[in-house]
Amino acid sequence: MSTEQTIVRQYGNIAEDRTAGLMGFSMASTVVLGAGAVGVFIAIMASQIWVAVGIALVAFIAATILGSKDRHGRSKPERWLARSMHSKAKKAGKTVYKSGPVSQIPDGSFRAPGLLAATELIDFQDLFGNEGVMLWHPKLKTGTVFFSTNSSGLGLLDQDRVNRLVGSWAAFQRDAGSNARVEQISVTTQSTTDPGERLPDAIAVARQQAGSHEVPAFCPAGDG
Template sequence: MSTEAAAPPTYGNWRRPRRPGLGPLGMVGTFAVFGGLVLALLVSLASLVAAVVMLVLMVFLLTPLVLRTQDGRNLYQIIALRVGWFRRRAKGAHTYISGPLSQRPEGHFRPPGLLSRLTMHEGRDAYDRSFGVLHNPDRNQYTIVLGCEPDGGSLVDSDQVDVWVAAWGQWLARLSHEPQLRGASLIVETAPDPGTRLANEVLPRIRADAPAAAKAVMREVVERYPSASSEMHTYITLTYAVPPMQKRSQSDIITELAIRIPGLLSGLVGAGGGTAYPLSAERIAEVVRVAYDPAVAGEVLNLRGQHGGSGLEWEDAGPVTTYESVSAYQHDSGVSRTWLLTLAPRGTVMSNVLRGLLQPAPGTRRKRVALLYRPIDPATSARIVEADRRAAQFMATSGKGMVQARAASEMKAAEQTAAEEAAGAGLIEFSLMVTVTMDSQSQLDDAAVSIRNLQAAARLSLRPADRVQAAAFTCTLPVGVLPWENTFVPQSLQEAL
């Protein structure tokens, strides 16, 4: 009999895309260096002083591209962020007021910011289930939201967990082949259980002729159980973009999305998603309404339990007032802060590396962890992995000592990525955002300490989304807002910087 214990499976091999160009300059800085040197040589033929002045000016302009933060931002990007924040404050765009007494058309409580232009539509899938479709007319994008109830990881064999992870990887790889898909997100939201559902299930079933002791016990259970429990919701958003040259009606696009939903749901079930279903337009509006005003969570659940729905529409899913500061976002009955991923776990990790971050945090009003995915088409994936492989080989052969050892490790990871991509695996970019909502600013500062402890346990590096808290808060909602699609500077130019 063999006594060797099977080693638990580990996961990893994610790498930050290597920036093209010389060192930290990027592609734009590299072209500027060579172009400036050539121009300085030509100017030196006429005036040596002018050539020296040009070289000094070039160094002055390129130095901010060399100075970078831990997450890769250069000095120009930091300055642009601060300038944008001061401009928004000068125009009063950091505050928002809605409702009948505001200047908003028709007096509705529309969601603010990036959600102000979205419109809601509804369709029916192959099983005659209602699903909501969020339409962004500015970019002609359509978003569907799927909900699921994942199977827990307790008392589950490691082999089963490995199967679930493999199925989830296959589902993500499928996104690279989804026509016109621009991005996806996975949001896990946790909050204290208000006890509304338990009360609606238990209290109406208490018989009037039951013993007094039995009725007292049941009422005590309804009263005390929610204080030690929490609710958890999982949402998956998929955002599709219709090219401008395709003249298609909204009904045709919604019909096509309805055809895709059953296949997407079956993949989630195989990946341990449990019961998966599309979210209706009313349900999406409820999620957004509760996110902006956590105090109404119990009322929304009560209406849904008694009447089967709240009747809430998208035009009234927003807050009454919001105020954005440098490090926080105040909205109706809550104050939120969002953190952005700057560094993924290095090396290999276990399947439960994010368990502590995803679990309910004691003392928080609401917490959302959003994993953002940007699928890359197979043709582009092949070019990226080959470019990374050549860059890793160059670094491994040109370095010495510890630098060479790290470069050799990167070359091994690049070779493995290239081999997996050639075998049919998909390439996808990902990031992570965490939003915590509290009742007051002082409680939010205490919650920041808990987030630092959780990120250390998850081997992540997070930074607060200072000066963009409102936009970051919106990106963690299940509404299909993709950060890379809502930037002033195009994504291709940002990568070149």
């Protein structure tokens, strides 16, 4: 008598964006540290020890300021520059969106705001009869289409179903990579917090509907 062991695959490959510099510093901080190292070397060769110490201290402070990031990934100089540019644009009256004849567009048309002002909105209908909108850039001859998908929600998925979903996503990426007309695909994932009570309830309901009352025990929310 042989027992089959179910192999549960783990899918991941999720990595955080890292800075392009050395030892966690940004590229600007790395350049400052490199220039400071060169200055320290020249000062030491000229027997100017205190000058070398001063250069090293200034370079370290400048690299720390340039390398500090907020939760949006911006350093302090970038925030200062963005705040200054926004203040100048606000004084010039360019921060208020105006469309149509009152806008600053020469033809007085209704365009999308910001960087999308050069694009045009085109309505279309696919082969399945679904209506959609495409952002068409006349100068670059490129179009952007948005579509959304939903997860299974509270529905239970077995391992075979999960494997098929992952395989379908991999096939989509493979086919998109072999299509010369596709320039870029951007994926945005939105998630919401959950108290941890809906999943046990969903499992209990699903097992009751299946005729099995063996519901696995779950720790209450907050008990680890």
